Amino acid sequence: MTIGVAASGPQAGAAVRAAALAAESMGHGAIGGFAVFAVMDDAGRVRHRSCQRGGITALDLPPDWLQAPRAALIESGPDRPEPLVQFLPGADGVGMVTGHRLPNRPGADGIALNQAALGLMAAGAPPGDAVGQVLQAHPEIDAGLIALSAAGELAWGNTRRVDRRPDQGLAHRDNGLCRVAVLHNSIHPCPPLADAMADLAWYALTGESAPYRTLTLGTPVAITAAARDRVHVDAQGRILAIEQADPSLPQTPRRASAVYLGSEVWQDGRHIGHTVSELIADMADGRVYGVPDPARSLIIMKE
Template sequence: MTMGIAAAGPHAGLAVFKALHAAEKIGWGSIGGFASFAVITEDNQLLRYQTQRGGSSTLFIDGDRTGVEPPSEVLNAPLAALMSSGPDRPEPLSQFVPGTATAGLVTGHRLPNTPGRNGNILNLDVLQHLQQGKSPQQAVDSVLADNPQADAGLIALNRQGQIYARNSERVQQRPDLGRARREHAPTGAVVEILHNAIYPHASLAAVVADIALETMVPTFHPDRWLSVDAGIPVQLGTHGMVQVDTELRALSIVTSDATLLQGSSNGAAIYIGSEVLQGK
């Protein structure tokens, strides 16, 4: 019925947006309708965006154009969370992702915007715990310990970039759950996803979380660029190598693929992982 996504780290806003877009493209079920999206920006502003229909394709618009990427302040936001499902949910949609610029954000899935046993709204109760200085785990565990039969899963994200997700005992018995967490210790990047009634439920969250983390912390990124002109000599060697000058222009190429030296051929003369030697 719903998906909750939260991320902390470099470009977390873009990561959450891409994660939702990926879930809509790959999965099916209760997705592609409403979306309530909140970020805390680099200059400590809480920004909100929402749509009732169309999911990521209508969450941000540019004049009459839909399907555009978020503005730069959202792309670069270090803290972000959203909740999304089918169309036409009760207003205000902000009730699904409460938060403050000083405490953090709360999202989840199922019905985290409903009252608990003490009469307080579940996700607002979690937010209050964050405001009191409790960790996301302490906040979520405290609320769900008091409400084991709540129809909710909760994800809390504090200003320090800590994220914790958990389902209530009742929700944990559902046969259609999806869940994933990804972390990158060197940067502190974290992603948490909970969902239900979106398929394939056993594998969707994993790939969506991978996309979010890859957005924040790319596995491969260029350190520098070099240029290769047509006609640069290619030689055979034991491993790939490129010799460049001080301007990073290729002077010679060494390949371990002998077939590339047998006349006209199609292949990669400079292969991934080739050594780069810079001369004078």
């Protein structure tokens, strides 16, 4: 499994979804396949949605799930063993455990590592103790865990085996009220991707801007030839206009790259950053009309 995310706080479900969208927009590797999304509602009930292909955008998430105070996700390539909930178990009133690599791998006692951590939490252990105890007991099992309690406590870690991997990413944010943690492997770029996922999740949780932000294409906008690739946005990150330096800018209707990787981002006459993902969209008559899936009509920028 390549991505594990968990968050607590208002809009935790939206935060986890934002992190997954960042990974699918920026990352390259085993993503956009199977996904398990879980939330814990205000009554402490754990609910799951899953799919074998299509990643986060293939999940039909109820609107109230995005507002859930506790949420978690695991995602990787397609077609994984059923039941998919084995990769992200949860218990009502206790919490949830996600992770990456093989968090469902059985330990010496035959119990899956994620289930073992969840069992310790059910017995009263805080997430940090549960994760630490399980990982310390199995240093050479290929697994990393993120544990989220019903109280919103969050803990994460890798076994020593996973810590030796050069392709892993880790990021977390915590202000005492809101928390998010990201683990991933085998997708690139490694450290920048983890930070982007955490930044976008953090914005969904707190409304606080961070170096990585999301730009959205909500309505058709003009695309014109120019000396430099530029995207013009408003204060909310909505795309207002696109300029492209490619002399072969299509004149006939087609789907193509509307916003090129590394394009300058401008707001109110100021250069505020550059894009770190691309937007492939439908274009016709000098306008960009977006894509069929609104979740794909976004771009990630960095200050």
